[in-house]
Amino acid sequence: MEKVHVNALIIGGGATGLWLLDQLRREGRSALLVEAKSLGTGQTISAQGILHSGLKYSLQGLLTASAREAREMPAIWRKSLEGNASPNLSQTEIRSQSFYLWGTNSASSKLGMWGARLGLQVTPQAVSPHNAPALLKGCSGSIFSVAEQVISCESLLKDLAATNQTQIVQVAEEGGTEIRLGSDGRVRSVVLNAPDGQQVEVIADWNVLSAGRGNAELRTAAGLDPRKQQTRPLHMVMVRGGLPEFYGHCVDGATTRVSITSARRENQEIVWQVGGKVAEEGVEMDSADLIARTRAELLETMPGISLEDARWATYRVDRAEGVTMTGGRPDSFRIEKEGNVLTAWPTKLVLVPQLIQGLASTIGTSAARSCDGLEKLASWPRPSVAKAPWDCEQSWTSLNLSESAAA
Ligand SMILES: Cc1cc2nc3c(=O)[nH]c(=O)nc-3n(C[C@H](O)[C@H](O)[C@H](O)COP(=O)(O)OP(=O)(O)OC[C@H]3O[C@@H](n4cnc5c(N)ncnc54)[C@H](O)[C@@H]3O)c2cc1C
Numbered sequence: 001m002e003k004v005h006v007n008a009l010i011i012g013g014g015a016t017g018l019w020l021l022d023q024l025r026r027e028g029r030s031a032l033l034v035e036a037k038s039l040g041t042g043q044t045i046s047a048q049g050i051l052h053s054g055l056k057y058s059l060q061g062l063l064t065a066s067a068r069e070a071r072e073m074p075a076i077w078r079k080s081l082e083g084n085a086s087p088n089l090s091q092t093e094i095r096s097q098s099f100y101l102w103g104t105n106s107a108s109s110k111l112g113m114w115g116a117r118l119g120l121q122v123t124p125q126a127v128s129p130h131n132a133p134a135l136l137k138g139c140s141g142s143i144f145s146v147a148e149q150v151i152s153c154e155s156l157l158k159d160l161a162a163t164n165q166t167q168i169v170q171v172a173e174e175g176g177t178e179i180r181l182g183s184d185g186r187v188r189s190v191v192l193n194a195p196d197g198q199q200v201e202v203i204a205d206w207n208v209l210s211a212g213r214g215n216a217e218l219r220t221a222a223g224l225d226p227r228k229q230q231t232r233p234l235h236m237v238m239v240r241g242g243l244p245e246f247y248g249h250c251v252d253g254a255t256t257r258v259s260i261t262s263a264r265r266e267n268q269e270i271v272w273q274v275g276g277k278v279a280e281e282g283v284e285m286d287s288a289d290l291i292a293r294t295r296a297e298l299l300e301t302m303p304g305i306s307l308e309d310a311r312w313a314t315y316r317v318d319r320a321e322g323v324t325m326t327g328g329r330p331d332s333f334r335i336e337k338e339g340n341v342l343t344a345w346p347t348k349l350v351l352v353p354q355l356i357q358g359l360a361s362t363i364g365t366s367a368a369r370s371c372d373g374l375e376k377l378a379s380w381p382r383p384s385v386a387k388a389p390w391d392c393e394q395s396w397t398s399l400n401l402s403e404s405a406a407a
Contacts, residue, residue: 001191001201004373006030008363009190009204011177011218012211013168013383014044015153015352016344018160020210021167022087023360030371032202033168034192036176038386040157042212044349045386046236046317048261048273049095049151051077052350053122056249056256069332073350074122074148080353081149091159093152095262100133100248103141104257104301122147135246138303150247150261153349157385167371170195170381179207179221186339187222194380200373205366208359209343213320222341229345230327231318235282237274237294238390241309245270250301258297263390271390274298287314291397311396315389321345335359 008024010017013035024031038045054070076085083090101124124144132143161168171177172193182188189203207222209215216226245262259276274294282290291312298305322334322345329347333355336343342362346355 001199002373002376003189004032004200004202004371004376005369006032006202006204006371007366007369008032008206008208009034009202010208010210011190012036012209012214013039013161014042014210014212015040015156015160015349016212016346016355017208017210018157018164018168019087019352019356020208020344020359021164022160023356024363025164025167026086027360027364028368029360029363029366030369031167032204032371032374032377033164034171034177035168035383036171036173036211036214037383039161039168039383040153041386042214043317043319044153044157044212046315046389047153047349048259048275049153049156049349050099050247050259050261051149051151052348053146053148055101055122055124055146055148064331069354070348070350073353076353077151077350078149081151087160087163089156089159091155091162093155094149095152096150096245096247097147098247099146099148099150100127100136100143100246101146101251102136102139102143102248102301103251104139105141105252133244133246133304135244135302135304136248139301152263154385154388161385165382166374168382169377170383177218177221179218181223184339185223187341196381198380200376200380205340205369206363207341208363209341212345213318215320215343215345219341219343224336224338224341224343228323228336228343229320230323231320232327232329233283233316233318234275234279235285235287235290235314235316236279236389237282237290238271238313238315238393239274239294239298239307239310240265240269240271240390240396241311242306243270243272243310246272249276257301258294263388266391273390282314283316288397290314311398313390313393313396315393321347333358335362337362 007029008031010033021033079085080089127143172195178191209218216229219226250257256276333351334345346352
């Protein structure tokens, strides 16, 4: 069988794998990324793209470990998005430069104090009722604007993939990577199977698992414990039809009741992604019940909203993370280093740059080598970027929940 030798074989092409590939190549390391579906399938394409400053994790007025981890991140992303740092993300679409944060009770006025008091780089600015967006006019609590950017995850994936096309290959969805172990239990090589039956054996100094939810299965194949991964499911809501572009979290104490971001469908129509508590509790609900609950929640928290023309749909997706004792969200990213395998979970998109620093510093301990045998992959197919959930959805439901409308 043909052989390829590299410093790092990266399995999984979401934000983690693609960013790592770019970083390693800039550092002079040879790397190859393999993808079994479309780039970003699973979490990255489904994400809301909020570059959190840590504020969301400090709503009780405490600097939590999660907030501490996130607080340096928006500035790092901002430089890349401006094209002033690597990776150059100047082609990534910034959907919004800021976010509304509003409460539904009198205690919400305290929100404005937390950012500065806790040493976060992003401080909420009070918005007077006069300047409030129409959707929030008449809201009983306080309204703030927070300079947290929101990006299009689809364009991030395209931007990251564009510069490294030659090092990204498509493998078969089933059995695309066959992990072969040596007698010492370490990964000796990984046989790649293309969808058309071509095969190549990759021998890498480091084998990086950046496959999101797929990491558990890959770990089993590599003789490693899959229980080092936990998944936390979400049931997200999408709503379109006469809605304005809007970005905001409605909070109640430390709970985010709804978290709304906007995107454009292929036909340019605005669609809202609704996450937060509704999406966590919605895991136990069917789609119709979740839509009814979300509709009620939007009407209650946004006095100026009109949902008369709304069309609704939902999607389910798992967040894949390093396991925690409680099953709750880890405070930071997670890297498991076992033999010549690195398993990576960013926990949040915003933490990807920190995660990559950790991975690259480990891989950087190997002597740089060129990608020996890359030409053997020249005829292999290249994966495309995944389609966003709102562009895949065929069946949208109207206000009358039994009535279906064509997309
Ligand atoms: C609904 C939702 C909203 C979110 N919103 C935010 C947010 O606003 N801000 C934030 O900071 N974070 C957010 N997150 C978290 C963030 O999306 C993730 O932390 C991040 O995208 C994970 O990226 P990843 O590349 O590690 O994994 P993924 O994006 O899941 O990518 C894994 C890739 O590996 C591929 N793969 C799987 N198995 C194999 C295999 N065997 N062989 C080859 N390839 C394989 C998959 O097809 C996929 O392309 C959100 C998550 C969800 C689910």
